[in-house]
Amino acid sequence: MHNYVLTVTCKSTRGIVAAISRYLAEQGCNIIDSSQFDDLETGLFFIRVSFISEEDVSREVLEKGFAPIAETFGMEAAIHDASERMKVLLMVSRFGHCLNDLLYRWKIGALPIDIV
Structure with missing residues (x-):
């Protein structure tokens, strides 16, 4: 079993969530969050x-099958392998305690990211 994350941005319209959940169910996927x-x-x-x-459907197969749905709704969509760490840039405007909290969580492994 593989864990993935789908991110979507598009114009708000009826049926988006239904289309996404239907597609994932048809591909043998279970939504966990x-x-x-x-x-x-x-x-x-x-x-x-x-x-x-x-x-155990591959990311490439999922992306290819999702393309018609993305086109129908004019979506910007991406499927990410959850096991791959994302590169993140941290920006802080004023208060250091927020940055300290993020860095602490990253250091103890609670945030599985690579800070660039």
């Missing part, structure tokens, strides 16, 4: 879906 947000000012929709490929 999902967060979504509608920005009413811009009319944009954002979603991050963590899922497990219970049938």
